[in-house]
Structures are given as structure tokens and as C-alpha cells.
Amino acid sequence: MAQAKNDASKEAKKAAKAARKAASKEQRQQIWQAFNMQRKDDKALIPLMIGVLALSVLVFTLIGVFVGGLWFMVVIGVAIGLLGAFVLFTRRVSRSVYKKAEGQPGAAGWALSNMRGQWRVQQAVSGTSQLDAVHRVIGKPGIILVGEGTPSRVKPLIAQEKKKAARVVGDTPIYEVVVGNGEGEVPLSKLERHLKKLPSNIDRDRMEALDGRLAALKAKGASGPAMPKGPMPQGAKVKNMARTARRRGGAA
Template identity: 35%
Template sequence: MAKNSEATPKKTPWYKLLWQAYTFTKSRDKVVGWLVPVTVVAVTGIGVGVGFLLHNPWFWGFLAFPISLILALLLLTRRFSKAQYAEIEDQIGASRAVLQPLKRGWYFGEEPVAVDPKTQDLLFRGVGRPGIVLIGEARSGRIQKLVAEEKRRLSRAAKDVPITVIEVGNRDGQVPIAKLANTVRKLKPKLTRNEAAEVERRLSALGGAKLPVPKGVDPMRARISRRDMR
């Protein structure tokens, strides 16, 4: 029998995760290399300066130093999140990676429900209290065809359920990948949790797209943490 220590993977220490986040962000955002240490030095220096004016530089410097670390960490977190979104923005399946952390009453399938093999347009489906949400990764101007076909399929299993269509992209009328999670989260509830679960159960029987999807996002790199999305 294998020992519990061998079966349970070791957690990565927080300082290693922090260093990984820093090096990842720095490789894609050169400003971070000097902005983070400058923030620590500047805020601490301001605290020491105030301390000299109040004739107690040691106390105010000691007080300013942890504040500088918190501000630097917030700055790094913001830049890290931005770098993550930029890393996956143009990759196939990026919207699924962004929506994966949404667990509160949301159901998102692992595979797209519709695929255009020529244009690589994808259509993902989610179910939550706002109803059904169709997330389109539109690389062409013909995503409407996939949406119309999916709506016809849904009319058989969820005729009276509200349907919201969101196109991901940077063109007019589309939602940037960095704002996708917040856009979905802000949709107004129209179903109870039990109704949403029942809709998901019925739609699961419909299945999804059976066409091959080109490989896009590496889930180990593309996963957006729930903490970064808050």
C-alpha cells in the first residue's frame, strides 16, 4: 500500500508561487522588473521622510515597509492577471479557460457545442441562474450561423429558457477576453438554482460538437485562477 505522503502531492510554497508569478509577468511585461522594487523603495522612503518630519523616522519607516510590500503585491497581481489574459487571448478555447473558475451555480461544458472547422469559430454553452449563455469565439463574421443552429437545438429541450449570446473578441459589439468573466457574472438571475440544474440536466443529453477541435490552450498555462478574477 502506498504511503499517504506519496499519494498526496506536495503543495508549492507561497514564495515559490509568488516568484513564478513575478518571472512570468516580467517576461511579458518588462515594466514589472523595475516597477515592483521601485514601489517598495518609494513608499518606504516616503514613510521615512514623514518620520524625519515627525522626529521618529524608525517608527514610520517600519510602518511604511509592510505597506509598500502590500502595494507592490497588489500591483504584481494586477499585472500578472493582465499578462495571463494576453497570453491566451488569441488561442482557441480561451473563453473556456477564463470561465472555468466560475463555480457558483454555473455549468460550462468542457467541449464546444458547435464548431466551424474552416474558420475555427467555436461556440461554448453555459447554464446558470440567468439562463443559457452561448459564448462565441468569433474569428470570422459568420458566428451567427453557429448561434442560429444552436438555438434551434435548444428550442427542443429548453424552449422557454432565456438565452444570452456573447461574442468574445476586440471588435465592435464583442467582449474582450479580460472582461468576459465579469460580463457573465453580472447577468441578472432569471431561474432558481434547481431550475438551472434541471436545464443543465436536459441539455447534457443533447451532447456537444463531434468535430475535431484544433489544439489551442494548454490548460496548465491558460487556467485563470479564481482569486485573480475577483
């Protein structure tokens, strides 16, 4: 029996190793695809990446000349230059994707669902037949109602959702955000940053409790017409590639 357990353990380790290898290969393929897509639209990408690498090597070479350890400094310069070029690449990919997605129905919901961190996102808790929508986010700041569409239609929707939520969330802060480029609105590309700048008011346990209460409230109510939970904006796949790239860059 002990032998059987050892064999099973070896098989499990082998399978896990194969799965990690396959996932790593898929990530590399995604990054390569994202790079090829970006360089076709962004002619400055490759020159800028080469410039970052060259500048890093030059700086560390000069340090090596004056301080000592020339070849060691050159190696460090190459490593840091490659990392810097990679970071530049992922940022330009992200910027390009947000630019393509901006103004498309469902873009704000898609951006919210791709946020990193402890956020509970419920897309399109209410909407209109004109594809206006309000998304609900639960995070450490509290409740955040994010509207996208025509402001004159979105703001009343947010007010309705705020009134509903206030009945069950107690003294939890409720924030209102309208995505757009007008006065008092938050651009799509700055939405995640805006939410992360909000003050931390509740802990994780409170977030879980609020999520349950609001889910129950949602179940009792009727769904709004034509709520745009998608489709995913053009370029969303590239954003997922960029997120994968950032993770790999952080690991490096």
C-alpha cells in the first residue's frame, strides 16, 4: 500500500509539473502574440524598447568603468534594460487596449472585471435598452456604483441603485462614478486607479457580508432591460495578455 501511495504521489507531481510547463508555454505564446499585434500598430515600440535597453547598458557600463567590476555591471545593465523594455511594452499594450475599448458598450464592466485585488464586481445590476448600465463594485472603500453610457440616463440609474443598496448596507459608504471624458467623469483608462485611490473603510469580512446581502437583494428584484454584461470590447484579449505579461515581469 505504501508503494501505491508513493506511485500516486509521483504521478501527481509529474502531472503538476506538466501543467505548469503547459501554462508557462501558453503565457509565452500570449506575450509573443501581444507583442506582434502591438508592434504593427505602434511603430515606436521597438525603437523605444531598444532605447531603454541601450540606455541601461550604457549607464551601468559607465558605473563599471569608474567604480570597477565592468563585466558584472554590464550584465546587470542588460538584465535591468530587458526588464525596463518589458515594462514599457506592457504599459503601451494596456494603453492601446483601453483606447480601443473606450466608448464601447460594456467597456467599463470589462475594465472592472479585470481589476487586480480584492474587488467583488457585479456587472450591469441595472441598465436601459440604449445600453446604459450601472455596475456594482464591493471593495475596501465600501460600495461603488459605476455607470457608463449617456450621463442624463446613467445618473438616475445610479441614484436608484444607491437607494436600494442603502436599505441593506447600513452605514457603509456608497460612492458614485460615471465613466466618460466629460466634467466630473472618470476616463476608462483611469477607472481602476480612481477606485484604488478611494479610502479604505471596511475589512474583508464586511465585504463578504455585503456581497451576500446585495446578492439577496438582486435575487428579489427584477432585472433591468438589455443590461450590457458584454460583449467584451475589442482588444480585451490583448489586455489579458498584458496582465499575464505584468505578472511574469513582477516574477522576474
